[in-house]
Amino acid sequence: MFLLLAAHPDGSALQELTADGLPSPGNPHPRIISRTAATAVPENPGQSPTGLPAVVRELEQRRPRWIWHRTQDWYPALLEAGVELERCYDLSLSGAILAHSEFTAHTPYAQRAEKMTQDDDLQQPPRVLQPPPPPADQGALFDDPGLQSDLRPTLGELRAEYAAQQEAVAHATTDGNRRQRLQLLLAAESAGAMIAAEMQHAGVPWREELHEQILADHLGPRPPAGHRPAKLEALTTELRRLLHSPALNPDSPQELMRALHRNGIEVKSTRQWELKESTHPAIEPLLAYKKLARLHTANGWTWLDAWVRNGRFQPEYVVGGVVSGRWASRGGGALQIPRQIRGAVHADPGHKLIVADASQLEPRVLVALAQDSTMAEAARDQDLYAGIAAKGFGGDRAKAKMALLGAMYGATSGEAGRLMPQLARTYPRAVGFVEQAARAGEAGKTVTSRLGRSSPPPSERWFRSQQSTSAEEQRRADSIARSRGRFTRNFVVQGSAADWAACWLAELRRRLRALRADGSASGELVFFLHDEVMVHAPDGAVESCIQAIEDAANAAKELLFGRIPVEFPVSVAVVDSYDNAK
């Protein structure tokens, strides 16, 4: 059962097509079961239980797969109206993957996308994939209706786009396994889009009074707008005295640098790690100032006012926001909640926060990708780095970790660089795998994650540098190539880890929904950060939620790699407060 939706998200001119399939190579003319056009504009937008949400809720009982241009255009308003959906296909996110995937590179779909980026200076994606016009919150008076209707995909365009994507997948490659992986990626990405909207809707439980207490403890009472808090003011006074600079603004790197130089502190920048080299008495208060100033500007009272409402922090997640497949976020720095203020993240009464993270995900993904059985043996340990250390770094865990991270990031110098030969001797397959990705990237080739997300083509700079003639230009070209090599080296690992995490998340959502459908108590996904999830659950649901998290992790492993002897353990903490999670 498939449903196509074509309408503006305000619900006007909803068109629904119900068919036994969608146009595809094997089924070019699907049997149409019913077709309706509902004009479903709520009379009181946002309040009326009728209109679009009611129509969608009705149709959801048939358990369709909703196919829409962008989940973000539809789903938040539906959630707001209390309508949760089971599954969807996000044309925009899927199209972006298919347009660049090495698995579909030979298909007309990808070639059309490539042609468009070549022809078009603005590098615009296919028309149907363009972002919608900006939100019309100023009212229709200020909108250009012609422009809007031009950008809004019609039912016909959605059908054509879906058919083109299906065909691209069908012809992905003769390797059926790759086709399955790509299909899995599209499903996981679409599920991710729904989860992102649901998590934004739910929000992270945030106790404002606990946050304010942390701020008061560190910074003093809340200052008037535009003023430094008491503790920062005191440190500023001290710094001015110690550095003999009565007007110093410690927030200005230039002023600060000059003041440091005048006092014989010869630093090339004002970064923490460089300042730590000096033993001058001004350094300690300066570092303290920087720490507190960061808290004040990034997560202080202003942040609290802007981002926390009614006990919830509701950031916007940007699925597909990173080329590797990781999520990005917009507003509030959702993916950078500092440890310092995690104490403000607190479960509701009668609830717990279940914080789970995939331990050492990226090196484990590398083991699986490279099928390095020697490293797999070391990874049987709950602590992979300790396992590696025991087999060749004299038991020095810190060294083993640095070597492995260096291999995944492309370290060439420093201690990590020096450790590389030793790592390569013991684990030639794992190291060879990332080395090969690096060589490919240097040569301008693309690399691809486990499920089929490919790296972007080389930059314009890379192409230009290829025509270098002089020795000087050649050095520059080599540097650009090596830089791209480090990117593609990391891409295969980071991208495949993102594949794993997307499957983990989708599988977890399915299980949490199943619990709820059973009538059991269930938790709610409220946060996701690359390799970590947070579930907010009633006390009685904690055990079943933990089980769901662990089952989902196993399912993700098998979906990506099949049954292989590599563990992907998750560490789970059940806490009231996020700062007790790690």
Place this chain on the structure above:
DNA sequence: AGTTGCTGCGCG
């Protein structure tokens, strides 16, 4: 006055 880029630091 508004825009763009840089510096520095938070997270994985």
Place this chain on the structure above:
DNA sequence: AAAGCGCGCAGCAACT
């Protein structure tokens, strides 16, 4: 001058 990967954001600096 080169530099281990990927991000977002605030405030300063340098402009138009």
